[in-house]
Amino acid sequence: MPGHSAPSFADLGLPVVLVHALDKAGVRTPFPIQIAALPDALAGRDILGRAPTGSGKTLAFGLPLLVRLAGRRSEPGAPRGLVLAPTRELALQIHEVLDLHGAVFGLRTVAVVGGVPLERNVRDIQRGIDIVVATPGRLRDLLERRSITLRQVEMTVIDEADRMVDMGFLPQVEALLAATPADGQRLLFSATLDQDTDRLVEKFLTDPAEHSLAESVSEPDIVHYVFRVDAARKTEIAAAVANRDGRTLLFVRTTHAVDRLADECRRLGVPISSLHGNKTQAHRTRALAEFADGSSLALIATDVAARGVHVDDVTLVVHVDPPLDSKDYQHRAGRTARAGASGTVVTLATAEQLDLVCAMAEEAGVLPIVVDTDTDSTSWRQATGARTPSGRPTLAPSRTSGVDGGNRRSRGSRGSVPSRHERSGRTGGRRGERRGRRR
Template identity: 45%
Template sequence: MSVTFESLGVPAALVKVLAADGKTEPFRIQAQTLADTLAGDDVIGSGKTGSGKTLAFAIPLVAGLAEIGVTRKPGVPTGLILAPTRELATQIAAVVTPLAGAVGLTVTTVFGGVSQQRQEQAFRRGVDIVVACPGRLEDLMRQGVVRLDNVEITVLDEADHMADLGFLPGVTRILAATPADGQRMLFTATLDNGVDKVAKRFLDRPHLHKTEDTAPPVEMTHHVFEVAPSDKNDLVRELASGQGRRILFTRTKHQAKKLAQKLTEAGIPSVDLHGNLSQAQRDRNLKAFSEDVRVLVATDVAARGVHVDGVELVVHVDPPAEHKAYLHRSGRTARAGSAGDVVTVCLPDQRRDVAGLLRKAAIKVTPARVDARSTQVDELVGDRAAFVAPQPKAAPRPATRQNAGSRSGGRSGGGQSGRRRPASSGGRGRSGAGRGQSSSRRRTGDAAR
């Protein structure tokens, strides 16, 4: 008999939402953790990227708040999810929102890089669940816009990435501001770099669920393409030319922007994602990538924060600096059981560094010497997408007396042609469960602390 969300005790209203999205059977980490989290227990969930951790905490968060019957009040949310990046916070909110809506709960996001006015307005109206990055949330706490003393359930997602970014001191202050008797869930790839100390301090006798080690899933195929410096640009363009979605990772923001422009000019519509973009630009580019643009060129800002279905290829245009970044970049493909390929483009003087990187990441792959016309590349890319003529650039405005001495806003173009092929044809209860007696561990939604 197969395990279903319903058999695990997920409330019927949430089961209906999941089924409408084609989700009827839980992934491994969901099946392992839901019995404990739905009972109100603290949990540490450890699993590879793309294993389904978001739903593993979203379901019990929403179900728990609905069961408690929380009362919405201005500035005092009852559910909190902490995430390391804006992109991840946005995508977590997109998963949580339909579940929350099914039981009458509201969700908002809190992160920097945007005006805080909308966030203040959401708190003044009253919101149940906050998905936040630590920096902006602490700012709003200091300003008195939000208090966390009524939070019933707290989730810390991608805890190891927060540690890598130096966010744990802020995370610690935020967790200390939430009630000690609330439920807490921590999801992470690893428990090193201080994450274990956070877990020990803030989680009460947590159940540890580790689905497997953090090595890449078997559905992911790795390739190392060694290429001469003079052939690298043509190879990268060819790898970008397939019909499916793909993400190309570069080391710097400037490289990401420049490569996206060159690919677009070569008839391969592309968008970029990096730290120099405003939040509106990030949202617009991610939306385009999830809908009609096939290529996203990104820095490591997207290594954990992008969850788009159907990414069939990840290309390390520039090999990352360390193996964790390699694993998380690569984890944008082969998600939730789907297959995917990962290519590392390696110049001759990068062989030793790439070999060390893969050894630390527990990846075994034999490098292949290629160029853009090699059989290995042709077979990997498959059917090429049709050429898309780039939008013509606006002509510079004629000089007037007012702007004759100013710099022209136009920019010289110059498309970059490349070898192109035509597309081929072809209802649970808590009595006696969880933390001893639930009445002593959990407060009703409208009780003041």
């Protein structure tokens, strides 16, 4: 009812010791998906959750998981909690959140992901782990080696189920769920539900409580631009944007393009981290940590980052290479304007790409503002806060502090963003000015 304040974590049924731990970590106000899902999950019901990325899903499933497993020990090789995630990066970030808050109950959590020696995973699991956070491929390897059993799993979470399907993991996810007890509690979270995702729900969830925030969560506060660029100036413009004073995520299509642009940015004096699937796990973990703690305010990546990077305070997303389709556009764009913040999304397009990029953006529900960087040298800089690089070569960052999790915000200053009355290119079909669009 109007005038009533939002419930607290204590109101939602969490034990006092966990509420105090959350408060100490700076997590004091539940997000809408947490308010919706926590009571049913704590009561033992299966959950079908639909919520956009950045809405607080990790604690929505993580807190009930910790509470329901508290007070007992797991046998060696037989975890009682399981979380499946589509990428290493997401699995590691979920693990960090659960490990932090699970400490109040003495619960032990391990991340089981590719890029980590298999023997280390086996050794950790055999010591007796309460919760396993895993990517499907690595967990399947451990099952085939009989290094782990899922027969004692009491609660299973499938996070970003739509991404699992998109990445071809559906058969593996089905096999893993079939290896858990049929009467166990299961929570499935997905930004979208299609036929294949529905198949998981119908096959493995029993009378789930459905919580969809697709309509109730306010529209992300994002301004969308398409910058028409000459192909010869693309690297120059990308480097100037990466040099802005704010956390920036840049996407290119190939691993070679990541390395090439990162090297060029550093040559021009722009400190930048890089991430793609051919990097070692140690490098990927370090790059994410540098990006999250502010050692490096720019990260350049392939689409692996769109499926696995969950870092708050990304104020600008740049499609250096345009995405292949509208779905990839949405997932990349979803890295900014998280948890109620605002953000900007920019796509760099040559004259030949311009019409195709604008059509793809419209298919994603976006009518972008088009800026011709050749004829308008001011607007694109003002929109992004771009700064001309110093020209003095810089080394890649090397700090290795941890990644923020849960509802906490990473530190980092914000770049220049247009005022609200200038925001005519937001998500959701609001018509933006079409400057410079050529037919």
